[in-house]
Amino acid sequence: MLPGNVWRRHRALLVALAPAVVLRVLAMVGYRPALWFWADSFSYLRAAGDPVPGTFRPLGYSLFLAALGPGKSLALVAAVQHALGLGLAVAVYALLRRRGLPGWGATAAVVPLLLDEFLILLEHMIMADALFTVLVTAGILALSRRLSPVTAGVGGALLGLAAVTRTIGVAVLVVAAACLLLRRPGPRALLCLVLAGAAPLLGYASWMWATSGTFGLTRADGLFMWARTMTFADCSVIRPEPELTPLCPRTPVAGRPSPAHWMWGPTLAGVPGDRNALAGRFARAAVLAQPGDYLAAVGGDLRWLLRWERTTAWTVAARKTNPYWFPYEERPLRDSVRGTAESYEGGPADTRLVEPYAGWLRAYQRFGYLPYPVLLVLLGGALAVAAARRRPDALLPGLAAAVLVLAPPFLHGYDVRYVVPAVPLACLAAGLALRRPPNVGGR
Structure with a gap:
């Protein structure tokens, strides 16, 4: 039983957490041991077994898989990613409460983090997106606290780690440094942010140089x-x-x-x-x-x-091929990747559907998501309010979310998956922009 004061103070969050946990349990028991994404999932697994900087993507997620590898369980990876997703929502809620939002307001801000089926889908998939989302949002959360050399260093380090998980994190790190200047943090905090953020990048680029002769995060x-x-x-x-x-x-x-x-x-x-x-x-x-x-x-x-729908229209043909829906049927692994998956799992690694749990989750995914037009309105409104009220702490997550939404089409093309990491940041920006005026200065 929870203490009475905890229930009274955080009742709205606890009520919202219940279905969020249930949805993730449905994913764990309905789709065992995890979900796969084309060839990418297996590239990450191969690199986890032989971690050498590759051509197309940095190794951050593969090192995460390697750290969990002794467990010989893809289900463990999915469970850790689900736990990180829930923990991220609680962390955003905690910051918003600390900044003066009432319990219901802070809970409303994190409902998409808790209940968005696409976030849950990516948490259950052997892909870098869930880890990247957690790292980049955690870095922004650290920088949204009262600034000090310690919080600036922690935020920079988390954003640096996000960048060696997905390279778009470099742009977020640059935006964070620029926004930090608006808050006039003092030279020590800014130096800590830059040094801590650059350390993972320089370390990884040096590793890449030693193994391939290219100084960078990728060769693509x-x-x-x-x-x-x-x-x-x-x-x-x-x-x-x-x-x-x-x-x-x-x-x-x-x-x-x-x-x-x-x-x-x-x-x-x-x-x-x-x-x-x-x-x-x-x-x-x-x-x-x-x-x-x-x-x-x-x-x-x-x-x-x-588009109001996240992906393509709901057709029978799309159900068999769309990787961004919880599958409607089992798809055996190809022989070319089966060995990689089974080596990590220590046994059969095909995704097995268990009914009725998988069916309940498939029914939920038809409506349980934040439509991107709503996300754009939320993000645009947060940025406008943050600029009008001179809230640099709200401007930081808003601009970071905007970078994650807008940069991919300029650099390599649109994919619905690339927008999802912006959801927690947009919710954080909205919460910070709408809170009561702060009683302390920008520091």
């Missing part, structure tokens, strides 16, 4: 940007250098697929030399030659944020 930034330009690039306008002409698309613009097709398809197979460097040069030339077409392509991607 040029490739991703090239794939972005493939939806509009016209070589008759770009007039690329001769060594870049093999990168020109041959398909008419109207019939070209999404950037992901170009990134993971066979187009670059015959390109000689440093493909990442060549792709980066081509991408820069394409953007400079066709800036209007580039912005139009980005705008076309951002229009997906106006």
Whole structure:
């Protein structure tokens, strides 16, 4: 039994936590041991067994998997990710209460963190998104407290770790440093943020240099940007250098697929030399030659944020192929990845559906999410109020969320999954913007 004062003070949160826990239990018992995402999940697992910096993504999540590896349980990974998701919601709630929001207000702000089915889906998936969401939000939470060298250092370190989990975290770290200047924290706090944030990045980039000769977090930034330009690039306008002409698309613009097709398809197979460097040069030339077409392509991607549904329409065909729904049927692992999965699991690793629990979760996912138009209104309103009321503590999570929403279409293309880490930050920004005026200064 909870003490009476705890129940009275946090009653709204405790009531909201109950269904949040139930939904995660349904995921654990309905989809055993975890969910898979195309080839990415298995790339993370392979890197966990042989942690060497790779081409396309940093190793932060693979090191997390390696730390849990002795448990020989994919279910353990999913359970830890679910626990981190719940803990994050409680941490956001605690900060908002400390800043003066009543219990019902702070609870309303974290309801999407507790009950959004897409967050629960990603927590149950062997993918970096749940860990990245926790790290980046925890870093912003640390910087939203009363600033000191310690809190600034903790926030910087968490954001640095987020950046070696997903590289978009670098942009969030830059935004955090810029917002910190608005709060005039003093040189020690700013120095602690910069040093603590840079330490994971420099350490990982040095590791990459030692193993591949490239100083960076990946060796694919040029490739991703090239794939972005493939939806509009016209070589008759770009007039690329001769060594870049093999990168020109041959398909008419109207019939070209999404950037992901170009990134993971066979187009670059015959390109000689440093493909990442060549792709980066081509991408820069394409953007400079066709800036209007580039912005139009980005705008076309951002229009997906106006859809009320998270992904595609609910059709029978989509149920079998859409990775962003809790599956309607079991899909055996391919032989090419089965060994990787079973080596980590220590046994069979196919996702098994257990009814009726899986069915209950599938029914919930039809409506249990924060639509992206609502997210945009929430985020835009929070930023407007934060600017009007001069609330730099609310501006920080709002701008960090905006970066996570807007940057991917500029850099490599839109994916519904990339927007999800912005949800906790947008909720935090809204709560901080609407709280009562603070009694202390920006420090």
